[in-house]
Amino acid sequence: MKVNNQQYRIQGVPLLDIAKEHGTPVYVYDGQKIQDQVAALKEAFTSVNMKIKYATKALSNINILKLMKKAGTGVDAVSVEEVKLCLHVGFEPSEIMYTPNSVSFEEIQEAVKLGVMINIDNIPMLEHFGTHYGNSVPICIRLNPHILAGGNAKISVGHIDSKFGISILQLKHVLKIVDVHDLQVIGLHVHTGSDILDAEVFLKGAEILFDAAKEFGDLKFLDFGGGFKVGYKESDITTDIMDVGKKVSVAFKEFCKDYGRELEIWFEPGKFLVSECGYLLVQANVIKATPASTFIGVDSGLNHLIRPMMYDAYHGVENISRIEGPDRVYTIVGYICETDTIAADRKLKEVKEGDILAIRNAGAYGYSMASNYNSRLRPAEVLVLDGKAQLIRKRETFDDILRHQVDIDI
Secondary structure, eight states, rough: EEETTTTEETTEEEEEHHHHHHHHSSEEEEEHHHHHHHHHHHHHHSSOOOOEEEGGGGGOHHHHHHHHHHHHOEOOOOOOOHHHHHHTTTGGGGGGEEESSSSHHHHHHHHHHHTTTTEEEEHHHHHHHHHHHHHOOEEEEEEEEEOOSSSGGGGGOSTTSSSEEEGGGGGGHHHHHHHTTTOOEEEEEEEESSSSSSSSHHHHHHHHHHHTTTTOOOOOOOEEEOOOOOOTTTOOOOOOHHHHHHHHEEEHHHHHHHHHOOOOOEEEEEEEHGGGGGGEEEEEEEEOOOOOOOEEEEETTTOOHHHHHHHOOOEEEEETOOOOOOOEEEEEEOOOSSEEEEEEEEEOOOOOOOEEESSSSSSSSGGGGGGGGGOOOOEEEEETTTTTEEEEEOOOOOHHHHTTOOOOOO
């Protein structure tokens, strides 16, 4: 998003025009930014056989998935519904990693029938799988390396008290199950969490993963998950992707040499690819001054962007209706009947009722975590690609609120 000719624009398209045409709130995605992020990750790992598996849960609109496919990524799906979305847009089953958590064995069987790579993250399911399939279906095993990494505790998933993955301390048990059922293990996976700053965390995970990999003779890939940190404000330190690529690639090539053949290295970025592409445009409904703060009440809230309330996440905000004018300090709040703070104590160009605000970094876990709380409608989504803004999801209507409810006689 850049200012040009006194307007905030994406690829030359004025954001105010998008808000006027599609109404607010509306999610807007910069397709070029997604393509640039994919290209940057590929460039960082040119010396190894690296595969990108986009974390579908971050933003699962079918047009974003189509754009990922065009950019040359595969996908990581955490539900059978995400698997079906990815198949729907044209991904081959071989391009899809299915990494469920706490699902029924029936869902895993459905994924097997769809032909995707199955990633198993608990011992009971591994035993179930072995009893049912033996070595007839190749699998990946997700290990928990017990590395505390990430920002907010809710997105740090590699520590010892996490529900994700099989403890590395239980590796002998895993090997016994693999041996008893002659399981065909072709991949190992670790994911420590999000907002990882430097290569050292990945290298710690790599050391654990490499040691475990020596126990499996038929591996084809090692999956390091995702977690690259993106910037939410100008002062933020972000992951140095080129440094991570260089250091991890050196370690990976050395491992492959010791292992006896070249494997693929997989990453599953979500936020890194789509966070910065996204903007949530909202309208200022009311300016409310109190003895403590001046609130801007907008026509959206935690029902559309839950990250500030759920993770204490910082999202930059701009008054895109006013390029010039005095600066004022505001707290931006939503219209949900809960404490619903989007951004506190932010300096913006003076805001008047009806102004349009752009909330930054809304691409990842914005729409995908949206709800109908307070019976509010979910917004439209617009993709800007090749200098053209295109509607990729219609705004919900009240009919959508009623659609699946059954009206009985009472």
